[in-house]
Amino acid sequence: MRDEAGFRDFVTARLAKLSGVAYLLVGDHHAAQDLVQSTLVKIARHWDRVSGVGEPEAYVRKALYHEFISSRRLSRRRELPTAEHRDRPALRDEADDAVRRLLMRQALAKLTAKQRAVIVLRFYDDLSEAGIAETLGCSVGTVKSQTHHALRRLRELAPELADLVQEQQEVRR
Template identity: 60%
Template sequence: MDDEASFREFVSARIGRLSRVAYLLTGEHHAAEDLVQVTLIKVARHWRRVVQGGTPDAYVRRALYHEHVSSWRSRRGREVLAADPPERDIGRDESADTVRRIVLRNALARLAPGHRAVIVLRYFEDLSEAETADTLGCSVGSVKSQTHHALARLRVVAPELVELIEDSEVPA
């Protein structure tokens, strides 16, 4: 199989997961689409080397998070966030899971990008502290402290999620 076909097959199999992770990182659909697109363009340029390395999933995951960090570092101080638009279906009966997802999305959006990345990697991607550190290019100690600070911030911005946060801190 040639490189282009191999890359297309890889993207087809993983685009949904990459898009969900990008959305959790950015908090916006358009920004998530842009993040995935820019990341995949950069990965495509080096696809042969990525495949030869034997871990394309890890490489693409790392590239996605590094691109996210690069994008918010370059925008720091220039971007002004607006309040969330009002809910469209005001009279709709929301289930508990839907409400929890909305609260979680809003809470993640209120975290600093680095804290959001640690939370997404540890609890959505279910990576170990070592894998998270490797992906973010930092020490395991940094992952531990960033996770601690991010969970503390979540307790403040979304007290209704405290039981989820406490469940995640139970030692294994």
């Protein structure tokens, strides 16, 4: 790698954002760190070429999502089913955000890898449908259908999220 300083600068500037996205995808801090690390190791090997493209951040983000989906395919055989989520705990004013984050993490864990990636890209990274399609290497129609199916599945499997959103809107009124 000829531009090692450029790679270091890129990682320093974007590590927090990449780590946040990875955490939303995998739902575990340690696994998120592993995902970011494995992605950046692969990117470092080709940094000279990656930094030459118009938007290296988009390239790295795409690599992160592809690494996530690939790792999910490999780990599917090793995963053990867990018990269903517990009933929503009573909310305290200072705990609302923490409860929402926990419930969202549990809900995202119930989605397929591709559905989770679409939801995170759309609502966390705020990418357009075309941007998501480019990142995931699929059609805009696939993005739309995956988003539709993921949101429907979230409503079915995690109705407590809808309750929390309703409660939050009532408090703000």
